[in-house]
Amino acid sequence: MGQQQLLLIILGVIIVGIAIAVGLTMFTAQSVGSNRDAVISDMTNLAANAYQYRISPATMGGGNGQYTGYVIPPSLVSNENGTYSLVSASASSITFTGVSAQYTSDSVTGTYGPDGKLVGQFTFSGPNFAGT
Numbered sequence: 001m002g003q004q005q006l007l008l009i010i011l012g013v014i015i016v017g018i019a020i021a022v023g024l025t026m027f028t029a030q031s032v033g034s035n036r037d038a039v040i041s042d043m044t045n046l047a048a049n050a051y052q053y054r055i056s057p058a059t060m061g062g063g064n065g066q067y068t069g070y071v072i073p074p075s076l077v078s079n080e081n082g083t084y085s086l087v088s089a090s091a092s093s094i095t096f097t098g099v100s101a102q103y104t105s106d107s108v109t110g111t112y113g114p115d116g117k118l119v120g121q122f123t124f125s126g127p128n129f130a131g132t
Contacts, residue, residue, distance in 0.1 A: 032103065032128045038081040039098040039108050040122060046076055046084055050094050051116030067094040093119065103128045 053070045056062020063069055067089040077084055080101060087095040092114040100106045106126030113119045124130050 032106075035081065035100050035102045036106075036108065036124070036129050039100055040110070042076075042079065042081050042084060043096050043098050043108065043110050043122075044118075046072060046096050047094070047110070047112040047116055047118070049073065049076065050089075050096075050112065054094075054114075054116070066091040070094060072096075100126075100129070106130075 049072075050067055050070050052062075054063045054065065054067050056064075058064040068091055070086065070089050072084060072086055078101075082098045082101045084096055084098045087097050087109065089095075093111055095109065095111040097107055097109045100108075103126065106124070106129040108129065109123040109125075111119045
């Protein structure tokens with residue numbers, strides 16, 4: 001083989017290697033994003049459950065217009081996406097944190113208001129979630 005053919009083979013191997021590396025990076029980024037979105041979705045379901053508690057009268061086991069006293073149901077504490085905890089609950093707002101099951105150093109925190117909707121924005125922390 002000539003020198004030119006060897007250089008073309010080497011160049012081809014380098015290009016294929018770079019393409020594989022880029023593909024792996026894109027796959028990892030998609031995985032992180034999907035997990036973050038799943039944790040947010042679960043927290044939104046928790047917020048809906050807490051809001052249902054808030055608007056229910058005390059005689060029906062509700063909060064009688066307050067989030068105070070709300071406890072996350074055992075079936076919603078943990079799933080394949082993450083583990084969820086109640087950070088704080090007052091009369092008019094409630095805050096949850098979800099820790100990713102896949103990326104255990106990453107978490108999402110959200111505060112929900114008296115209408116059951118997100119107040120402000122979610123707060124992301126951890127090496128994977130923070131920069132996304």
